[in-house]
Amino acid sequence: MNISLTGRHLELTDAIKTHMTSSIETLNKYNMGITSVNVIASAQTKKGKEHSMVEFVITMAGKNSVIIKQNDDDLYAAIDIAIERAQKALRRMHDKEVDHQKVGLNTIKSEDVDVKETAEAMEDEIVPVELDLYKPREVEDVLNDLKESNKMFEIFLDNEDKTRVLYKRNDGKFGLY
Template structure:
């Protein structure tokens, strides 16, 4: 990340720069690929009150630019306020990426999981399988195949009219047909 710290009407010291760097490093934990950040600290004196104004600009890869401004009497409090607000914004952006992924990215993930070795697939994931229906079956034949398979709950097959059918075991011990 490229960091630029500027002081307007105010002399920046090394401890202030180090404090700003320290706060900006905490923003890296969201993994949003911050390209550059610019911090402008200016002394602000209006109506006899002294204070500091801090402007933070973050350029994010593929996400745009985030601009946050804040004022406070204490310089370190102003920097903390800006860092906290930037942290909230970046957390929201990170959550959007995690929960609202593009459909193309989801398709890529599904394809990657389908091609992954079986050891890596969790129990809750759906594993695509090919349907082995080489010849059409009579309904009685499909029923006998399902009865013969002790662990089978259903059987998908093509009937004699080339219509795809599903025969399944019901909870009451009978069989159903779609």
């Protein structure tokens, strides 16, 4: 991996160069085939205040380049934030490559799928259940049933023909809509 460090309107000391180089070395753990990293550090004055800007251009073999620009009052902080952003971008690219299966259109076309069998198999998965929603119930009865079961909520009609929901809250209490 080629590393190019450039300073504009500021002198790069050995400590800054060491910090940049060690930060860049952490990008190797993603195995993305990084060919070169160009770092441009500059000092700018806006509205009477000095602040630092760091730009990372990460070039990878066979992939798009990653460009990260970061401004901060402190040069070391700008470098650290930019490296974190670069790591996040490389991690996302790495996860995309590793997690997604690359299936071509020809392999999908070559698979024989019987539509009727698939539809029948899906029909077997749906089991109709008779609802007890039409029976009016007392809130206390529903509360007792909910305490005894593993359910998180119960939907029922109360004596005034209103649809109500009794649910378990995270704090161990119960809520009623």
